[in-house]
Amino acid sequence: MTTAPPSTTPDATFVEETARRVVAEHPPTSTPLAELMGAWYDAGLTWVHFPVGLGGLDAPRALQPLANRILQEAGGPEPRTVNTIGYGIVAGTIRRYADAELAARLLRPLATGEEKWCQLFSEPGAGSDLAGLATRAVRDGDGWRVNGQKVWNSLAHLSRWAILLARTDPDVPKHRGLTYFIVDMHTPGIDVRPLRQLTGRASFNEVFLDDVHIPDSQRFGDVGAGWIVANSTLGDERTSLGDRVATRGSGAIADALELWAAHPERHTAVLRERLTRLWVRAETQRLTGNRARVTASTGAVGPESSIIKLLNSELTQAVYEFCIELLGPQGTLIDTYSPDAPDDETGSTALQRKFLRSRATTLEGGTSEIMRNVIGERVLKLPQELRADKGIPWKEIPR
Incomplete structure (x- = not known):
């Protein structure tokens, strides 16, 4: 159960007392990781600035290092290592764009590390120019049918969920025709292929999406507003x-x-x-x-x-x-x-x-x-760089 914070904004003393109670009740050196991080989440210490009930305390974000330090001093992990992309990239977007029910469903297993996350943004022809991506999402009943290829997808081979940016309207300028989804990596049609890195490791991947069906309930933000998300x-x-x-x-x-x-x-x-x-x-x-x-x-x-x-x-x-x-x-x-x-x-x-x-x-x-x-x-409010494709429908941009 989440600890009820005081009626005023939780301060450093409250965060410290809560963190010390959790590590006393769940010793990090002997508690299974998922159980430990679940207790951490339930106490509101995963993201202290998040709402109560979603892994937070409605506390100032600047207090997060204090909680993390207490966990690590007791023998626990640096929290972000539990689910690198989930913690560092995805959680904030879930908080801002998912409804309360979906956020609660996604955030706790993300925090415990039981459901890893990856990012399906970059493509072979759209890296630095991300808005030029070509992966296509087309309406299909109550959902979307997605086809395309993504690349440099860290930890995709270990992930249960992914955030996905796809083009839903090729008839408007590139930044306005994108929509943002989350996708279950177990969905039929997803093929993950590891890429060997300079270090010898293979934590990056390329991901192929072949008629992958995504329910519309897994869309974040409005259709065509994916660039904002x-x-x-x-x-x-x-x-x-x-x-x-x-x-x-x-x-x-x-x-x-x-x-x-x-x-x-x-x-x-x-x-x-x-x-x-x-x-x-x-x-x-x-x-x-x-x-x-x-x-x-x-x-x-x-x-x-x-x-x-x-x-x-x-x-x-x-x-x-x-x-x-x-x-x-x-x-x-x-x-x-x-x-x-x-x-x-x-x-x-x-x-x-x-x-x-x-x-x-x-x-x-x-x-x-x-x-x-x-x-x-x-x-610095300097003039924007000149863009030859500004205002041009995506489908008319030479590639």
Whole structure:
């Protein structure tokens, strides 16, 4: 049962007391993960800023790191690792666009990790230009019939549910003819094929949809308004990708600090200055993330999510480039190239694999070029880039 919050807005003391009670009643080191995270959800600690009954307490979003820290100190997981895309990308959209009954049906198993989620947005011909996608959804009785191909779909091979953006009207400009759905990945006609990555892993996929039927009850937002819904999802994704540093000195910079301490024989004045500058950048990003959490407490995240994402992606690459340089010849070695190796490895070549994985950070969730455009147009109010396809029906755009 969800703990009833006080009549006033829950404060840090209430959140801390609630979190400590949950971990006392459900010791993280001995409680099955789904049971632990179910209790966390029922207590309103999964997303403290969500409504009571939907995994939240109607509390300020800035209190979430406090709850998460108590869970981790007791031996529990960092919550987002339980269902990466579900927590970081999907939950906010469900909260904003699903009715109360559907939200309750979807959010608890998402929070416990029993139902994983993936994202079916990008296509072979529509990556950076997402609004140009060609996957087609056509009315079919009380639902929709979908055909098309998606790509770079992280964890699709493990997922029960997906968020899907499809074209429902090719006769209007590309941004206005899209509709947003959720789809059960067990639906007939869905074929998931893994893609091998630079790291040797196969957590990305391509997904083919062949006459996949989706009930209209699984549509989020109005028909043709999918771009609006998708932008709220993308804002959450960019915040999630950039907002993974809860405390000072944690995140990617922690790897660089640990490596520096382990190899005093390789210290130079030049490398020391580089590490110092990286630490300052990491702290700037962390504080910017804190500000964005406060801004987003009462609704969808704004363009500041692009700032966080841009900062984090480029910083992550710079940190692991520093690590590889500090390792010297050892940085060229890697011990395994298996698609079955865990993503959270801590072995002797973990840094090398993190370096390889970091090459994707400036691509996933929107390229750095897109982030700069968003910042320029929506934050700095600069003139928009010229678009040759503006106002043209999608079906008339050369492809």
